Amino acid sequence: MKISIDRIKKEGVVDLEYEDEQFQKKGLREFAEQPLKIKVTLRLVGSNNISVKGDIDGEFSLICDRCCEEFVHHKHLIIDEVFELDKKELSERMVNLDLKIRDYVLESFPIKILCKEDCKGICSGCGVNLNTQECKCRFKNK
DSSP states (O other): OEEEHHHHHHHSOEEEEEEEOTTOOTTOSSEESSOEEEEEEEEEETTTEEEEEEEEEEEEEEEOTTTOOEEEEEEEEEEEEEEEOOHHHHHHTEEEHHHHHHHHHHHTSOSSOOSSTTOOOBOTTTOOBTTTSOOSHHHHTO
């Protein structure tokens, strides 16, 4: 979503409530089955910055980095950030809110995504998911 800098300047505060579909692209590491629900308030801070405050809410289909199982993770974020407007935004007089929301959401995910904190992963020998099955290698070595 793009929003006019002049509109924000004129109104002082702009409240937005919308659904963001940018995480619904298949193949993304952070994939959302449904659009994210965004509710934010925008304010200009000086001439080169924008304050974004509000809520981001959604369900993500993720794949565990240890056991490779898919799982659903609900994410509710409270955003309270000041972003510097880039040269393109300043020259076009339009704020690209999608980019700012995308970066904020992506930065909220850990580098290593786990289905649960104590995920046991998969056995490198026999390939079983150690969360749901016993390792078959143990029986071969006895």
